[in-house]
Amino acid sequence: MYGSESSTVPEDLERTAFRRAEKKYKLYYEDTYKSSKKKRKPKPVDLSEVLDFNSILESYYQNVELPHGVVPLRCGFDRPVFSLENRPGFYFIPGALSVKEQCQWIKESLTSFPQPPNRTNHNAFYxxxxxxxxxxxxxxxxxxxxxxxxxxxxxxxxxxxxxxxxxxxxxxxxxxxxxxxxxxxxxxxKLRWSTLGLQFDWSKRNYDVSLPHKKIPDTLCQLAKRLATPAMPLGEEFQPEGAIVNYFGPGDMLGGHLDDMEADWSKPIVSMSLGCKAIFLLGGKHREDPPIAMFLRSGDVVLMAGEARECFHGVPRIFTDGENDEIVTLERQFSHEDDFSALEYIRSSRININIRQVY
Ligand SMILES: O=C(O)CCC(=O)C(=O)O
Incomplete structure (x- = not known):
């Protein structure tokens, strides 16, 4: 599932609408800078069709018309939640996490989440x-x-x-x-993923309950339960059992895929974005369906439940360093000397924590 700049894609996949969108948004560098890695400059990309929930939120507060197909959800959640008319089961909560919460989960993602018995991409070799x-x-x-x-x-x-x-x-x-x-x-x-709670086995593309594991930390469980409510069937509570933490560096991407290994698709995947801004592609049930592109910023939360669980999705691009001015909001919070390394890391990285009810 995880890809990088150099990942090869079978030729026939190039013809799908999803693949074309991935190619459109993925990071390419200007040729003139090829020889000097330090000065490599990203090629400009047309972002005019990317949904921006920051400005959608502003329009919502100012009672201005929202882009076609974006619908505010009346669900009693303590922040505005948006859905998409033609993608039932998909919910976007802009800025759901405070800056303090974002810093807390960035630090946990770097320090405690990769700790054994949680597994990481490094386990196979080291x-x-x-x-x-x-x-x-x-x-x-x-x-x-x-x-x-x-x-x-x-x-x-x-x-x-x-x-x-x-x-x-x-x-x-x-x-x-x-x-x-x-x-x-x-x-x-080179850390690409770590798994919390029930351990996901990438080679089998399924959960391996025989692998030793710790429960997902209670504070993360409580947060995920609260964030999941807009997408939960009435009267039911989300039960976080497994989580995948994805780490993206410059040029990394997450190819289009489905998350279909959980038993009950009526329960959402709760997906939290931290660090550098990214583009998220939400396709349809087939790779041929043209995907909707949207920005994911630090603190945004996406929920995918029901029919949306059957939709291809992926992250073709993250915006690092000079391309992402918004990181300064986080920099102010990381003021303590101990946080310096985490700040250095997140300036050019993105972390995604996605939490799942497996059964
Ligand atoms: O990084 C993201 O926002 C999406 C992550 C995702 O789709 C996954 O881990 O299945």
């Missing part, structure tokens, strides 16, 4: 990694432990590595050139 964020701050490196062998044994799977351990960088250099290591900062930047 096994469980403890305290990656702390190690990245301390500029440590993860070093292969070869056991009694002093170096790599190509005849054994994984080169005979017994495990991986963090070391100070000066200790790594003293181990010599045969030492296999990777900097914690690089691993943090």
């Amino acid at each position: 096994g469980p990694i403890n305290d990656l964020f702390i190690a990245a701050n301390e500029r440590k490196a993860l070093v292969a432990d070869w056991g009694s062998n002093s170096e790599c044994d190509p005849s054994v799977s994984n080169g005979g590595v017994h495990g991986w351990k963090f070391f100070e960088e000066h200790e790594v250099s003293s181990k010599g050139s045969t030492c296999k290591s990777v900097s914690a900062l690089v691993l943090l930047r």
